[in-house]
Amino acid sequence: MTVSTHLHAPEEHTGARDAAVSVCDVSYRFGDRVALDALSLDVRRGAIFGVLGPNGSGKSTLLSLLIGRRTPAAGEIRALGEPLTRALRARIGIVFQEPSLDPVMTGAETLRLQARMFGMRDAQPAIDAMLTRVGLADRAGAATATLSGGMRRRLDLARALLPRPELVLLDEPTLALDPDARHAIWSYLLESNAAGATLLLATNDVYEAERYCHEVALLAAGRLVARGTPAELKRDLRPNAVRITWRDGAAARVDALAAMPGVGRVRLAGDTTHITIDDTGAFLSEVFQRDGASITNVHIEEATLEDVYFQLVGRGITAAAAQGAP
Amino acid sequence: MSAFDAVAALVARDLRGVVRSRSQLYSSILFPLMLLAILGAGVSDGLDPKNVDDYVTFLTPGIVVMTAFFSSTFSSASYYADRDTGVLRALLASPHSPRLVLLGKTLAATLIGVAQALVVLGVAALVPAINFQWQHGVLAGIALALAAIVLVNVxxxxxxQLLASRISSMQGFHLVMNIVLFPFLFFSGAFSPLDDLPLWLATLGAINPLSYAVDAMHIALYHRADGGFFGLAMDFAVLTAVAIAVFWLGTGRRLHSDQ
Incomplete structure (x- = not known):
């Protein structure tokens, strides 16, 4: 596993001059609250890179620094090998966490405005093709207020991809979408990545990060906790994850559970113990024999990046996991 | 060239928005005309003022300036809609500066205000009870009125825009526009002449940029033996300087689209 201290090595940064994104020792604070704390990160060109962490871990702040909406208090950020300038934004696309559409404009008008703001010439064929690609050709003349949530999201994405950006920044692009809409969004994103675009994705969806990202950085309280491919990050992890919720005394059971055979690590969150384990069957039958009456809930799954995060940070990424619920 | 096209695209977007929200278009033209008819008839027939010989005609330039005032309030309020819908955020992620984005919005607001003021002036010119005197001739009068309308709208x-990008809530913005700035119309010479006013009102009138627009339009349309309260040279010097300065400041705000 590659951890953050390793990334501070200077040779990493001289080699990263031409990276799609190069963040070097960047700090940012909102008043007293530290949003980013000496963060260093390189994203190679052509990658799908996920920045994974719970709300408030600094993901959105990192994106707003990358589009120049905020200026770092310390450190240096480069994108596509260049310092962040206004002109560079012509080569960067962004999909914000919240939809950013004018309700009275139509889809076609939204894309035409984008084309003109980005100085595209003879953009109409590209606009028509993009509307067709995201399945909005027959609704191109409808005001965006009349589109469904999934359609608006697709239009948001179409707008970001229209000027053919080399780097696409995405802030929770599939938040609150149904599975079909998520699948559609990802098919456009994978296509754009196959065409050469680097995708930098801020997310707290571990499944999406595992499924689509070539590389993932785990962020906690503005610091890099770990980075690597999803497989690398999970390598040290036992293959299964079990969450047991106890009627009482979860804290008192941590040591006993950790001493059991095949157990990786045990973490405590409220009345729930999170355990990574080699063999779920043998472990659980042992636990139930000893203590079955105190167990109120058991949740078994394959270990995910959520478990990696939990093992490293001691908290979950999603709200439910952070509270220790299954 | 691409900056020019971006501004043109932004202006076209805001113009389209106004045309689509017809209620705004109608109300900002119909309300001034209604006021002209009711206040004009009420004062000239009901009060019979001694130092204004033809009150409805006198009132028209003031109503035109008031139209511009309403129009700019409406237009600037669209800044809040753009901020809240996230459109502003998306525009600011383009390769253009915040000033250029605001320039587009402010130019559109100017054009909308000029168009609405001209409609009100045009309708007023057709009303038989309103008798423009055109003391400098019709063409020169139209040119002077047009120049004053353009400058006051700028x-x-x-x-x-200056206020919208500094006041965080739309409620606060409307409060400032209607409670703090609307009274400026009352001592601009729009509703009553600035002559023979108590010193404090005359002083407020003199430091009020709207007074100079109303004065220039009185000279163009109404007749005054003394060539206006301030005089054309003073009117246009002050209006031009203030319009350019405020327009520049208005588009110069460093924006936080998520403020």
Whole structure:
């Protein structure tokens, strides 16, 4: 596993001059609250890179620094090998966490405005093709207020991809979408990545990060906790994850559970113990024999990046996991 | 060239928005005309003022300036819609500066204000009870009125943008526009002449940029033996300077689209 201290090595940064994104020792604070704390990160060109962490871990702040909406208090950020300038934004696309559409404009008008703001010439064929690609050709003349949530999201994405950006920044692009809409969004994103675009994705969806990202950085309280491919990050992890919720005394059971055979690590969150384990069957039958009456809930799954995060940070990424619920 | 096209695209977007929200278009033209009819008839027939010989005609330039004032308030309020819908955020992620984005909005506001003021002036010119005197001739009078209308709209659109990008809530913005700035119309010479006013009102009138627009339009349309309260040279010097300065300041705000 590659951890953050390793990334501070200077040779990493001289080699990263031409990276799609190069963040070097960047700090940012909102008043007293530290949003980013000496963060260093390189994203190679052509990658799908996920920045994974719970709300408030600094993901959105990192994106707003990358589009120049905020200026770092310390450190240096480069994108596509260049310092962040206004002109560079012509080569960067962004999909914000919240939809950013004018309700009275139509889809076609939204894309035409984008084309003109980005100085595209003879953009109409590209606009028509993009509307067709995201399945909005027959609704191109409808005001965006009349589109469904999934359609608006697709239009948001179409707008970001229209000027053919080399780097696409995405802030929770599939938040609150149904599975079909998520699948559609990802098919456009994978296509754009196959065409050469680097995708930098801020997310707290571990499944999406595992499924689509070539590389993932785990962020906690503005610091890099770990980075690597999803497989690398999970390598040290036992293959299964079990969450047991106890009627009482979860804290008192941590040591006993950790001493059991095949157990990786045990973490405590409220009345729930999170355990990574080699063999779920043998472990659980042992636990139930000893203590079955105190167990109120058991949740078994394959270990995910959520478990990696939990093992490293001691908290979950999603709200439910952070509270220790299954 | 690409900056020019971006501004043109932004202006076209805001113009389209106004045309689509017809209620705004109608109300900002119909309300001034209604006021002209009711206040004009009420004062000239009901009060019979001694130092204004033809009150409805006298009132018309003031109503035109008031139209511009309403129009700029409406237009500047669209800044809040753009901020809240996230459109502003998306525009600011383009390769253009915040000033250029605001320039597009403010130019559109100016054009909308000029168009609405001209409609009100045009309708007023057709009303038999309103008798423009055109003391400098019709063509020169139209040119003077047009220049004053353009300048006052540049000033008001810039002022609206200046306030909108500094006041965080739309409620606060409307409060400032209607409670703090609307009274400026009352001592601009729009509703009553600035002559023979108590010193404090005359002073407020003199430091009020709207007074100079009203004065220039009185000279163009109404007749005054003494060539206006301030005089054409003073009117246009003050209006031009204030309009350019405020417009520049209005588009110069460093924006936090998520403020």
């Amino acid at each position: 000033f008001l659109a810039g002022l609206g």
